[in-house]
Amino acid sequence: MYMVSNTITVLEGYGDDILERFKIRQGIEDMPGFVALKVMKRLEIKGHEEVLVHTIWEDKAAFENWFASREFHVAHRKPAMTPDGQKMVTGNSIDHYEIIVESDATKAVGYVG
Numbered sequence: 661m662y663m664v665s666n667t668i669t670v671l672e673g674y675g676d677d678i679l680e681r682f683k684i685r686q687g688i689e690d691m692p693g694f695v696a697l698k699v700m701k702r703l704e705i706k707g708h709e710e711v712l713v714h715t716i717w718e719d720k721a722a723f724e725n726w727f728a729s730r731e732f733h734v735a736h737r738k739p740a741m742t743p744d745g746q747k748m749v750t751g752n753s754i755d756h757y758e759i760i761v762e763s764d765a766t767k768a769v770g771y772v773g
Contacts (some may be wrong), residue, residue, distance in 0.1 A: 661695065661759035662720045666713040666752055673699055674748040674772070678740060686735035688715070688756020708750065723756075726754030 682699045689697070695716040702710035707756050717723040726732055740748040 661761065662717045662723055663757040663759055664715050664723055665755045665757065667755075668711040668713065668749055669751040670709040670711060670744065671742065671748050671750060672708050673712060674740070674742065677748060678711050681740060686715070686725060687731035688727075688735070689720070691726045691729065691731070691751070693718040693725065708762075720742075720756075730736075 666680065679699065679701060688694055695718060696714075697716075698712075698714040700712040702712060715726075715727070715772075741771065742748055
């Protein structure tokens with residue numbers, strides 16, 4: 661499995677606006693190899709806000725196909741703007757990971773020791 665983590669830096673007071681944009685589905689769920697999307701808001705941060713987006717894919721090629729897709733470009737074509745014309749997003753950092761161990765409550769079988 662393959663995960664891409666995007667940490668988005670947002671002007672203070674506009675994090676919820678960015679989170680609302682993620683509630684409008686733009687086709688990622690229909691992409692071959694898509695596994696999961698998790699969108700989170702960082703708590704207890706001063707001076708700005710952060711939204712963390714994790715996408716999980718079957719493999720790197722599935723992510724690259726999404727990144728090159730028309731759906732990706734349509735979803736990212738229009739930046740979020742404040743009422744006075746500032747971009748809400750002031751920066752971002754993207755990291756790529758290979759998932760080595762995965763567990764959740766549906767897969768829990770007990771302690772092995």
